[in-house]
Amino acid sequence: MQIQDLPYPDPGVPDARSGPRFLWWLGRNQLGGQFKAMAWGLLHFTSVSALPFCVGMAIQAAVDRSGRHLALAGGLLALAAFGIALGDTLLHRTAVTNWITAAARVQQLLARKAARLGSALTRRVAAGEVVAVSTGDVEKIGWFVEAVSRFTAAALTVVIVCVSLLVYQPALGLVVAVGLPVVALAALPLLPRATRRADFQREKAGRATELASDTVAGLRVLRGIGGEELFLDRYRSASQEVRHAAVRSARMWSLISAIQVLLPGLLMVAVVWYGIHLARQGRITVGELVTVYSSVMILGYPLRHFEEIAMAYSFSRPSARRAARVLSLERATDTKGSRPDGGVPKGVQSDGVPTGDLYDPATGLLAPAGRLTAVVCGDPDAAGRLAERLGGHPAEQGTSVLLGGVALDELPLDTARQAVLVQDKDPVLLSGSLHELLDVPASGDVSARDALAAAQCEDVLEALAQGTLEAADAMDTRITERGRSLSGGQRQRLALARSLITDPEVLVLDEPTSAVDSHTEARIARGVRGLREGRTTVVFTSSPLLLDHADRVVLVHEGEVAAAGVHRELVRSEPRYRAVVTRETDEEAALSGVPAMNELKEEIEETA
Numbered sequence: 001m002q003i004q005d006l007p008y009p010d011p012g013v014p015d016a017r018s019g020p021r022f023l024w025w026l027g028r029n030q031l032g033g034q035f036k037a038m039a040w041g042l043l044h045f046t047s048v049s050a051l052p053f054c055v056g057m058a059i060q061a062a063v064d065r066s067g068r069h070l071a072l073a074g075g076l077l078a079l080a081a082f083g084i085a086l087g088d089t090l091l092h093r094t095a096v097t098n099w100i101t102a103a104a105r106v107q108q109l110l111a112r113k114a115a116r117l118g119s120a121l122t123r124r125v126a127a128g129e130v131v132a133v134s135t136g137d138v139e140k141i142g143w144f145v146e147a148v149s150r151f152t153a154a155a156l157t158v159v160i161v162c163v164s165l166l167v168y169q170p171a172l173g174l175v176v177a178v179g180l181p182v183v184a185l186a187a188l189p190l191l192p193r194a195t196r197r198a199d200f201q202r203e204k205a206g207r208a209t210e211l212a213s214d215t216v217a218g219l220r221v222l223r224g225i226g227g228e229e230l231f232l233d234r235y236r237s238a239s240q241e242v243r244h245a246a247v248r249s250a251r252m253w254s255l256i257s258a259i260q261v262l263l264p265g266l267l268m269v270a271v272v273w274y275g276i277h278l279a280r281q282g283r284i285t286v287g288e289l290v291t292v293y294s295s296v297m298i299l300g301y302p303l304r305h306f307e308e309i310a311m312a313y314s315f316s317r318p319s320a321r322r323a324a325r326v327l328s329l330e331r332a333t334d335t336k337g338s339r340p341d342g343g344v345p346k347g348v349q350s351d352g353v354p355t356g357d358l359y360d361p362a363t364g365l366l367a368p369a370g371r372l373t374a375v376v377c378g379d380p381d382a383a384g385r386l387a388e389r390l391g392g393h394p395a396e397q398g399t400s401v402l403l404g405g406v407a408l409d410e411l412p413l414d415t416a417r418q419a420v421l422v423q424d425k426d427p428v429l430l431s432g433s434l435h436e437l438l439d440v441p442a443s444g445d446v447s448a449r450d451a452l453a454a455a456q457c458e459d460v461l462e463a464l465a466q467g468t469l470e471a472a473d474a475m476d477t478r479i480t481e482r483g484r485s486l487s488g489g490q491r492q493r494l495a496l497a498r499s500l501i502t503d504p505e506v507l508v509l510d511e512p513t514s515a516v517d518s519h520t521e522a523r524i525a526r527g528v529r530g531l532r533e534g535r536t537t538v539v540f541t542s543s544p545l546l547l548d549h550a551d552r553v554v555l556v557h558e559g560e561v562a563a564a565g566v567h568r569e570l571v572r573s574e575p576r577y578r579a580v581v582t583r584e585t586d587e588e589a590a591l592s593g594v595p596a597m598n599e600l601k602e603e604i605e606e607t608a
Helices: 018-027 031-064 067-117 120-124 127-168 170-185 188-217 219-225 228-281 288-299 300-327 379-389 415-420 447-455 456-467 488-502 518-531 565-573 574-584 587-593 596-608
Strands: 358-360 365-367 372-377 420-423 506-510 536-540 554-556 558-566
Touching: 018 031, 018 127, 031 067, 031 127, 031 300, 067 120, 067 127, 067 300, 067 554, 120 506, 120 558, 127 288, 127 300, 170 228, 170 288, 170 300, 188 228, 188 300, 228 288, 288 300, 288 447, 300 420, 300 596, 358 379, 358 420, 365 379, 365 554, 365 558, 372 379, 372 574, 379 420, 379 506, 379 536, 415 420, 420 488, 447 456, 447 488, 447 518, 456 488, 488 506, 488 518, 554 565, 554 574, 558 565, 558 574, 565 574
Parallel strands: 372 536, 372 554, 420 506, 506 536
Antiparallel strands: 358 365, 554 558
């Protein structure tokens, strides 16, 4: 896989049982690139290690006054230089390719998992952790996967040089062969402590990232309640914890680096001292002494990769563990209703979407086909979970929702999402132009103009046009990330327009008008009803203005359907329904009685 071939057609099925297993799986899926990098690394390192032999041969040729040997040494030196240049260039190219392709594979896996889980992902993993995994952690995972091949080439080079020195000059070669393993493995006892400190630092950094992400996402609310300083103090505290953890981790790694400098220096001193002793006895030549000394000095270069692989693994292990935790998440669906072959259930065309009534066996909720059904639920969290169930994204395992008698769990994920679209309480607006925001997969039967009109977005378009002088068309105006430049009501209406454009078979809206005024809400109710005529629409709301426009209203109490009918009948006959819609307690309902219902009726008639 080359960089220009990205993205992967299929990134594969990862082994997400643990962080090390995930790293091993990534490495196995890049064996071609790993072997290429190892081959070029071996060429580069052996060419570098050959320089001392060439220099030693040249010095000995000068001492012996041998022109032929001197010319041979010069030729070998030129050949080694060519090997260094070629190996270094292609090693760097292949290593960067391995790094980027490994990181891209992880990012594709995370993106695929996020798409499959949908809104369930952030319920099970903090949004800040998802951001940390998909950015900084991906780079560290790619670093380790790439560093393995260079480390392998460096280790093989060290073995080759040791064997060559034993053959070239046994006395000094034995000293080097005994000393190099000690130098290479001396820092090994310190690695567990360094790894623990690196893990602790990454954990603190991940928490700080989560806190920063959550703070930015809720900045408007924080300003409204005056909580900026409180969260700023929390982030300062978290930032200082990260700094202290980083300093402790750096101290350990600096100690390991010092050992990696000290021990090769001591080995070099020992080799020089013993070599001079042998040279004075006439047992070795000057050229041999220079060769062994230079080889020990040059070996410091490949030995540095021992420290790098240890550091790369220490930093990538917690990153891989977090990535594996995200990738191991699965959709909470009833496996009995799933088709292992990934096919389409009987009675549904492979390119079609099932139609009919939407039914939830768990609660008994029925939304008739082609009708506007309003659902009243006293618990907003329970309403959100039920809305996600209707869309095939349950928070926990259970019996699948049925659409036209077909279990959503038995449908391919793309088909299920094409059949049922859920807009949650806090829809996200991506940054970009308004035209890009509304450019979503759709049936083509609903235009952007009709959707914006039904969602009562005329004043939103005017405000956007006035705020952007360089855009001649309101559809070309830019929207900031998550629509933070807009009010809550404006964001809701644009999100509603985006959902209406898609024109799904079933549209589920969770509190779509909670941030708009009553007059606008009444117009939205009429617009949605008119635009969705003949299509199945389910609205979770407790607003009388929306409830009065519904064909059917269902009260869900303690996880089950408690009553069903039309709004005005339920207000009169169902105390639990009336308590949710009018926000009255039992005592207040007993005291107010019929006058409260009359006031509610007058409000509906005025806004209608």
